Amino acid sequence: MTDTLVFYSGPDPFEPWRAALAPLLGDDVRIENSDAVTDPETVRFALVWMPPEGFFDRFPNLELVINLGAGVDRLVARNDLPDLPITRLSDPEMGKMMASFALFAVLRHAREIPHFEAAQARREWAYRHPKAAGDISVAVLGLGELGALAATEIARQGFDTHGWATRPKDLPGVTVHCGDEALPHLLAQSDIVVCMLPLTPATRARIGASAFAAMRPGAAFVNLSRGEVVDEDALVGALRSGHLSGATLDVFAAEPLVPEHPLWTLPGVLITPHLASVALPKSAAPQIVANIRAVQNGEELVNTVSRVRGY
Incomplete structure (x- = not known):
């Protein structure tokens, strides 16, 4: 048979x-x-x-x-x-695709592309001097197979790259932090935070109001993992208050994202339909x-x- x-x-x-x-x-x-x-x-x-x-x-x-x-x-x-x-x-091709999208999202915020997109809509020549990659701190939360590849690629471009994981890992160019007690300090020192955490009972809504409050004022947030890892109401609040400068979001608690969701219209936010890696x-x-x-x-x-x- x-x-x-x-x-x-x-x-x-x-x-x-x-x-x-x-x-x-x-x-x-x-x-x-x-x-x-x-x-x-x-x-x-x-x-x-x-x-x-x-x-x-x-x-x-x-x-x-x-x-x-x-x-x-x-x-x-x-x-x-x-x-x-x-x-x-x-x-490995999925890993490359995810790493390239993570790098794109980091570059979007590192080079302040939302600022220039808003200026273009106003037909305004709004110059901002670029920063060196080494002067920009990026934190990758979650160093599983895809997260580790993303962090390594971001580090390869010269960013001051940090990772957060449940246990120590040795990744080239990446400073790895472990344990719940390390997270607030890591968030506070990061200009861009990339969420790559798997969805488990321990990570559901793990990135919420306290995590966003711990982030450096003006930081940017990227989520390429699962929407349920993030408290979306808390994210909206952090964006509306200006505490976060923007976000690049590929995943959401409910997909597709409903047309009336406030994330669609918040300044500095890019929404993509769960396609960072396939x-x-x-x-x-x-x-x-x-x-x-x-x-x-x-x-x-x-x-x-x-x-x-x-x-």
């Missing part, structure tokens, strides 16, 4: 993933879109991003769930998730296939997810 890999992703089309996976899987694993599965009992593998409630109940012989991305918080929080191994993508079929396919082969051959999986930690 041929095994089946079932695919479900709201935003991602099926065909590019099938085209990337099929040459590597050959004839012994059928690849089917979730709405076209012909024999649910042959499904041993599921490649998914936010499938609907009850999705997994259809496949009684499922042995592996592959999350179509690096962030797994929404998947592990589900009540209908079967007690099976879960893996996430660890794609899974790319061609570069992600080999690791997906490697884990499928591991299940078939009884071997150890890579990039497994801990349901206890939430990542």
Whole structure:
């Protein structure tokens, strides 16, 4: 009997993933879109991003769930998730994409682009002298796989780069701070704060009123992790008061962001629709296939997810 890999992703089309996976899987694993599965009992593998409630109940012989991305918080929080191994993508191209977007966001604030955009709207020649990168302090909160790559890329451009993590790490050009007690001081000395924290019970609304109050007056905030990590009301308050000079935001507590949300119209805020980094079929396919082969051959999986930690 041929095994089946079932695919479900709201935003991602099926065909590019099938085209990337099929040459590597050959004839012994059928690849089917979730709405076209012909024999649910042959499904041993599921490649998914936010499938609907009850999705997994259809496949009684499922042995592996592959999350179509690096962030797994929404998947592990589900009540209908079967007690099976879960893996996430660890794609170097995703890492590069995230690092480049983080650098873009840092440069946007370091070079005061919101000031020039506002001046352009007024047709005003409003010169501001640039600062050297080494005179600008950037804090990256969360040094997981993507956060570490982002911090390293920011440091490579010469910024005074700091990171905040749960345990010590050695990253080139990055001064790493650890523990809750280190966070207020780090926020106070940073010109730009980049949030890369995973969403876990410990980080939900972790960046709230006290964190924003601790930030240096005029600092900028960047969120590329999960919207629920940030107290959005507190962020709006910090922006409205002028305590923060601006923000670059790719993720939100509720997506898409509703048209009446105040973040749309606050000065200095750039909103992008959760696209800082996405899974790319061609570069992600080999690791997906490697884990499928591991299940078939009884071997150890890579990039497994801990349901206890939430990542």
